[in-house]
Amino acid sequence: MRPENFSIEGLAAFVAVVDHGSFSAAAEKLHLTQPAVTKRIQTLEQTLGEPLFERQGRQTRPLEAATIVLPQAREILARLADIERSLRDRGEHIGGVLRLATSHHIALHRLPAALSDCRRRYPDIELEFVFLDSEAGIEAVARRQVDLALATLPDQLPDALEAGTLWTDRLTLMLHEALLRDAPDPTADAFTGWLEAQPAILPPAGSATRVRIDRALHRIGLHLEARHESPYLEVIRVLTRAGLGIGVLPRSLGAPGLACPDLPGLDITRSLGWVRHGARHQSRAENAFIALLGETGTGLEG
Incomplete structure (x- = not known):
């Protein structure tokens, strides 16, 4: 196995298949055809010298090799994303894609005014939403699938994560x-x-x-x-x-x-707030959005 044979596209396809449960769902997420995803996975498997998935009809099951490769694949992709964010943040401009996980309750009752303000003040920030229960949203941050989770804060977070209270x-x-x-x-x-x-x-x-x-x-x-x-x-x-x-x-x-x-x-x-990964680059867009949320007012709702 030669490191130079690894493809970023192959690792991205691999992680997408794991996260979305099938080659077809991964293809949709990556805006590729299913044969293209299959080819990338096959190339990665040839490089590793081991199969990564067992396919049974429409079901795709990660094999032992996949569970070993997955954390390191996520880390490689996360580091590359950090490089991109660092380069994009060199100037004073505030913009770029911000991936958010939020619970439905927070989206319905806490975000409308903040989203309107964000659109008005930072028109170049592109918000991408995924609606998840608080626990799933925090897990998505830990896996670096999203930049920020807006969630009910637990008593303890994994050491790699950091959080701030916005509402009570x-x-x-x-x-x-x-x-x-x-x-x-x-x-x-x-x-x-x-x-x-x-x-x-x-x-x-x-x-x-x-x-x-x-x-x-x-x-x-x-x-x-x-x-x-x-x-x-x-x-x-x-x-x-x-x-x-x-x-x-x-x-x-x-x-x-x-x-x-x-x-x-x-x-x-209960405390509601933001959660992010402490080891990744914090973009200007992310910090601006957190500050904007804070302007909506912290304190006890009664």
Whole structure:
């Protein structure tokens, strides 16, 4: 195996096949034909002297050699991207492509004004969006698939990543007003037992938001049984408004017909912000966009 035989195009095709799960999806992402992607993978396999994928019908499964090559392939492509960004950033001009991963909630409720300002102030910044759950967005940053993730921040990040808080949500119990008609008085001890007997609609177990919800409920001795789970807070609100159970949602998502009973000692907050890879070049476009987001105002939403 000779290093000079390696092709950047081959490595890019390889990573795209792994990330998108098939040769056809990788071809679409790279704006190539599927035979072109196949040829690049075959050439890379010949250089390595080992097969990288097992193809079974439409399914493509990475082999052991692929799992060994993948981290180094990502690193090579990331370093080349850093070189390109460094060269592009030599002047004072602010522009270029900025790849963003964002949750649907942040995109709907936090970004509209910032995006309008970005378009007006930095017309040469080209924003590319991928909509991912917070955990998946942070993982995309770790893999250097995106430049920046806007996400619910976990308690801990991998050492290579850095983050900043932009907004803070205060969450509360929400349920359809009709459910409260036969409930004990919210100030009575029996109300906690009544709540625990109701189905709950919560974010997925293990997600950053769910961790904060479970921790806060545990502190006051309340256990809610999740009948339904969804990573989309707007879906939880729809199900809650339909009377299907108790939701735990940001106060900003309150709506007519939804009651928000206050329980003594219950305090649920979560931080929303940006996450990026600390080892890669931070472009002027990226820093400008983060500063612009900060101008929308940090602080506690209540």
